[in-house]
Amino acid sequence: MKVVKFGGSSLASATQWRKVANIILSDEQRKLVVVSAPGKRDAQDTKTTDLLIQLASTVTPSSFDEEALLKVVDRYRDIAEELDLGDNIIETIKDSLLEIIQTYRTQYERLLDALKASGEDNNAKLIASYFQSLGVVAHYVSPKDAGMIVTDEPGNARILPEAYERIADLRKREGILIIPGFFGYSNNEHIVTFPRGGSDITGSIIAAGVEADEYENFTDVDSIYSVNPNIVDNPCEIKELTYREMRELAYSGFSVFHDEALQPVVQKKVPVRVKNTNHPEAPGTKIIAEREVNGVPVVGIASDKGFCSINITKYLMNREVGFGRHLLEILEDEQISFEHTPSGIDNISVIVRSHHLEGGKEDRVINRILSELHVDDVSIERDLAIVMVVGEGMEKTVGIAAKATNAFYDAGVNIKMINQGSSEVSMMFGVEAYKVDLAVKSLYEAYFMK
Amino acid sequence: MKVVKFGGSSLASATQWRKVANIILSDEQRKLVVVSAPGKRDAQDTKTTDLLIQLASTVTPSSFDEEALLKVVDRYRDIAEELDLGDNIIETIKDSLLEIIQTYRTQYERLLDALKASGEDNNAKLIASYFQSLGVVAHYVSPKDAGMIVTDEPGNARILPEAYERIADLRKREGILIIPGFFGYSNNEHIVTFPRGGSDITGSIIAAGVEADEYENFTDVDSIYSVNPNIVDNPCEIKELTYREMRELAYSGFSVFHDEALQPVVQKKVPVRVKNTNHPEAPGTKIIAEREVNGVPVVGIASDKGFCSINITKYLMNREVGFGRHLLEILEDEQISFEHTPSGIDNISVIVRSHHLEGGKEDRVINRILSELHVDDVSIERDLAIVMVVGEGMEKTVGIAAKATNAFYDAGVNIKMINQGSSEVSMMFGVEAYKVDLAVKSLYEAYFMK
The missing domain is CATH 3.40.1160.10 (Acetylglutamate kinase-like)
Known part of the structure; x- marks a missing residue:
């Protein structure tokens, strides 16, 4: 049925x-x-x-x-x-x-x-x-x-x-x-x-x-595409996609599905198929719990603008048990949900969607970070875009990161942030918003055209 | 004086x-x-x-x-x-x-x-x-x-x-x-x-x-070296280093200095010079607040073993305001300081030094994550090493990440984690511990021998 x-x-x-x-x-x-x-x-x-x-x-x-x-x-x-x-x-x-x-x-x-x-x-x-x-x-x-x-x-x-x-x-x-x-x-x-x-x-x-x-x-549409057709002409269709891949793509610019809508079928592992009413004979895109990687480690490249980064430095930050928790607590008090928190030894950045800092929240957050966390410096970097390279096979494929970073290099785009976790189906890059389409095109060429 | x-x-x-x-x-x-x-x-x-x-x-x-x-x-x-x-x-x-x-x-x-x-x-x-x-x-x-x-x-x-x-x-x-x-x-x-x-x-x-x-x-020693001499023979000497670079290197395997010791001179911006008693005519390494980058974006490559990663997945995690804070609170209660928290949309990894999970802490933390955060899955990945590429000039140099990831690729080492923040002087990579020396050698060649 x-x-x-x-x-x-x-x-x-x-x-x-x-x-x-x-x-x-x-x-x-x-x-x-x-x-x-x-x-x-x-x-x-x-x-x-x-x-x-x-x-x-x-x-x-x-x-x-x-x-x-x-x-x-x-x-x-x-x-x-x-x-x-x-x-x-x-x-x-x-x-x-x-x-x-x-x-x-x-x-x-x-x-x-x-x-x-x-x-x-x-x-x-x-x-x-x-x-x-x-x-x-x-x-x-x-x-x-x-x-x-x-x-x-x-x-x-x-x-x-x-x-x-x-x-x-x-x-x-x-x-x-x-x-x-x-x-x-x-x-x-x-x-x-x-x-x-x-x-x-x-x-x-x-x-x-x-x-x-x-x-x-x-x-x-005939299927979900591997990249936004407004950025790349006639992009590849995605035949199969896992729920996790769908979530990562939907998050950053893929609007075929509202990802929250999928939760009930994800829990019951009901396969989803996206099809075109105007072209029902096309196979569409199947979204399932698990897929064979079969030489397709990357399924899609997504991007989204409108991010900013709260950059904080404090000497010996990483020795301070509770620093990260206290920082996130300040954000939570202001009901700001954050996207990523890349960190060095003595610095941490919190990536948030820019609209979250509107309405006086920015000043309140900055003041609390200064007064409660006694940091050396806090600043806000604006007009950032996030690029996601998404695929179940990435984790186990040597050279995926090299391909991605070379694509940024070829496009002359400086990578401001990278975030890749160990259990991941995605690699996130932060770049200046005005260069994001260049980066996406170059990544698409690297993964899908070569 | x-x-x-x-x-x-x-x-x-x-x-x-x-x-x-x-x-x-x-x-x-x-x-x-x-x-x-x-x-x-x-x-x-x-x-x-x-x-x-x-x-x-x-x-x-x-x-x-x-x-x-x-x-x-x-x-x-x-x-x-x-x-x-x-x-x-x-x-x-x-x-x-x-x-x-x-x-x-x-x-x-x-x-x-x-x-x-x-x-x-x-x-x-x-x-x-x-x-x-x-x-x-x-x-x-x-x-x-x-x-x-x-x-x-x-x-x-x-x-x-x-x-x-x-x-x-x-x-x-x-x-x-x-x-x-x-x-x-x-x-x-x-x-x-x-x-x-x-x-x-x-x-x-x-x-x-x-x-x-x-x-x-x-x-x-004559100076601080750009890489551990036990991994690479006769490595380059570092002439100049900033305090921040020193901190990043000291954190992951560079033992010339105990980094906490530097705090007083960092605050007063007193230049530090590391010299050799047995060879005092060598200029040594100068550690200062700021340096000219001058085509030397990367000063050193450090590595350290003994890390593990707590990997957590939960569908729609990133919609949950307070998730990250609650997670860090559990770690704080157990007095576990964490190193990095790379995250995807529905997953987050917490990198900690393995010894922090000893003495029953691991079980308590896992149980609390399961019962309080209602996650879909939590697992521990062991025997990880961290590699740091450190340099003040990295942030503004296009292609630094490409060079690094290509070096991993050349060495046949899979990158399990990447963490690079926007205000950073370092790029962190997580790899399997038994491959870390291969990775360090390859990175050293890429940055210092070509």
């Missing part, structure tokens, strides 16, 4: 829906289908979710903007008309939106959550209706019915452990089940949405709950 | 003393002389300090081993006879030892400290007497008289801040002052020895106190 998730662009128009139907019907394993709200049909279009947020913003305790409501309904109507699904379903969708507005008009946070969730919810209903119109046994299953029980924090739902047992029961149902992504129900019967990567999370939870043979994630 | 310190091997025999006298008298700047106890005359010989520790072990409240006492006295007698210094001074030395035994026979810790200190103290008296016999104006100055006021913890003295003002007064004294190294006096009038690098510490404190133009440290 496969759990199949379709993203917004895969469901933006009737043309796309026909492709989706073909995909589902071409493999009888594809029984559980998780859907997003209709996405953009072209670059100028607005996503349904954004139309819903717009609608929410017009709602007052006594009124709302009818036109904003109609814009949402018309998105579904356009699809329904082209697929000859009739008017009833559109009226049902409109009524459900009116009911949400009626119910939550005085509670803005709940209203927003429920309206956002309706994007997926109504789409699932409409898709079930479309499948039925094709003579397929298909059912809309609400997240409540599916067992998606979540914490009751609007916009920040987390799945509750007891949900999995109920989700497992989906295996017993007949026909194709269409489940809206992006939200669940709290024990108080409220609709609550997931924070980020919403439909991916639902798909991942469902796949883990039913212990699917595969979780197929359909999007609009 | 220069402060000059002579180590034990420089003062082991009358032959050596003549060299020392020539060195002192050849430069009128050499006014303050800090001396160790007589060291070994050859490989089979016993250091005076060890004879004294042996003597201390024979002392009971009512007796001591006369022969052990005579062994100590005879060390000085041998020198005194060859230099025609007469018997009086030897009787004075013998009496002073008897007095220490009499005073402290019921307090073993104090006895040990006072006897150990007497090695340097009596040597200073004898050297002053030798200089006087040469017609030189020279005075023995006791550490109490010099102002060496220290904390009152036997075997673990620390200089008190008020000492420096009194030490500064040494500038006003006439003639050459001979000061015993290795100990000071507490405010309770007790003799207390320094923990490690004893005479180096005294010399460094005196040099800082008088704000000397140079602190000359005479030992038995």
Whole structure:
């Protein structure tokens, strides 16, 4: 049994829906289908979710903007008309939106959550209706019915452990089940949405709950690429990737997946496959727990900007038990999560995302480091980028580091930081942000073109 | 004005003393002389300090081993006879030892400290007497008289801040002052020895106190070498070195200096020069606050064995504010100081010296990491060595990392860890201990032979 998730662009128009139907019907394993709200049909279009947020913003305790409501309904109507699904379903969708507005008009946070969730919810209903119109046994299953029980924090739902047992029961149902992504129900019967990567999370939870043979994630690219296509033209496709490699890549610039979304399938070791709705015959990228290295020690090169480094020096620092702990405590007090802490004997650098130091935090942190740790010097280095070379086979391959550092040298890029741990699938380099694309191109050539 | 310190091997025999006298008298700047106890005359010989520790072990409240006492006295007698210094001074030395035994026979810790200190103290008296016999104006100055006021913890003295003002007064004294190294006096009038690098510490404190133009440290090598001569034959001499470079080298296998000893001169920026008593015309190695890089970005390559790595993985680790702090807190509770903490996205390694995990600490640490941090996996990797490439110019030189990693590759050595911070004078590599000498040789060739 496969759990199949379709993203917004895969469901933006009737043309796309026909492709989706073909995909589902071409493999009888594809029984559980998780859907997003209709996405953009072209670059100028607005996503349904954004139309819903717009609608929410017009709602007052006594009124709302009818036109904003109609814009949402018309998105579904356009699809329904082209697929000859009739008017009833559109009226049902409109009524459900009116009911949400009626119910939550005085509670803005709940209203927003429920309206956002309706994007997926109504789409699932409409898709079930479309499948039925094709003579397929298909059912809309609400997240409540599916067992998606979540914490009751609007916009920040987390799945509750007891949900999995109920989700497992989906295996017993007949026909194709269409489940809206992006939200669940709290024990108080409220609709609550997931924070980020919403439909991916639902798909991942469902796949883990039913212990699917595969979780197929359909999007609009043929595969995950070994490097950002905006930096290198026509980069290699990645055939196989481990969860750990995916995490390292997602962290630094690879946006195919929101990495937190993968946690449920990682725990159950359900294989994930990224595929293209517009080109379903392409094999896509398979993400699994372990892979054979087979001469491919490096799978990808990622990069991300917007980092800075807090550099601290103090004579005899490494003799001071508790120095590192105290330093991290200061950061924790300010809720600053750090990325890496490369250190020498008498110095340590803490790499953080620059936005973490905004809002007065920078001054407070610097002052506390000076006054509590009695350091010789503390300074902030800005405009850094991080480059990650990622691959399961790196650890055991002599010469991987040499290849990487030579690539930086060839590109004339000075390496400011290097961080490679002993159990790692990645090597991290810190460089000046304005040179990062040069470095990535040179690394790509070194690992993939030679 | 220069402060000059002579180590034990420089003062082991009358032959050596003549060299020392020539060195002192050849430069009128050499006014303050800090001396160790007589060291070994050859490989089979016993250091005076060890004879004294042996003597201390024979002392009971009512007796001591006369022969052990005579062994100590005879060390000085041998020198005194060859230099025609007469018997009086030897009787004075013998009496002073008897007095220490009499005073402290019921307090073993104090006895040990006072006897150990007497090695340097009596040597200073004898050297002053030798200089006087040469017609030189020279005075023995006791550490109490010099102002060496220290904390009152036997075997673990620390200089008190008020000492420096009194030490500064040494500038006003006439003639050459001979000061015993290795100990000071507490405010309770007790003799207390320094923990490690004893005479180096005294010399460094005196040099800082008088704000000397140079602190000359005479030992038995021509200079500090760019690599361990036991690994590479006839390595390059280092002409100039910064304090920071010295610290990094001393940390990982360079034993010329005990690095903590340098702290006082580092604070006052007094230049240090390492010279050879047996070859004083060699320029030696100068250690200073800053140096011109001038095409010498790397000054030395150091290595040390006996490390292990605690490797921890946990999915989504880097999203967890407080994880690093909590981990370091566990180590701190066990009084384990760590060396480096290279990290990936979902894993972190803590490099520690292996002996820190002995005595049940390993199990306790592992258990706490498992139970308190809920990690996916924790393991210990043993028998690691650390290699440091050290140099002030590294940070700004493109290609330094490439050179290093190529050298590892050429030697067929897999790099398990790399750590290079942004404000650094060093690059750290972790390798399997049995391959470390291969790596060091290859690095030396890359940086110094090409």
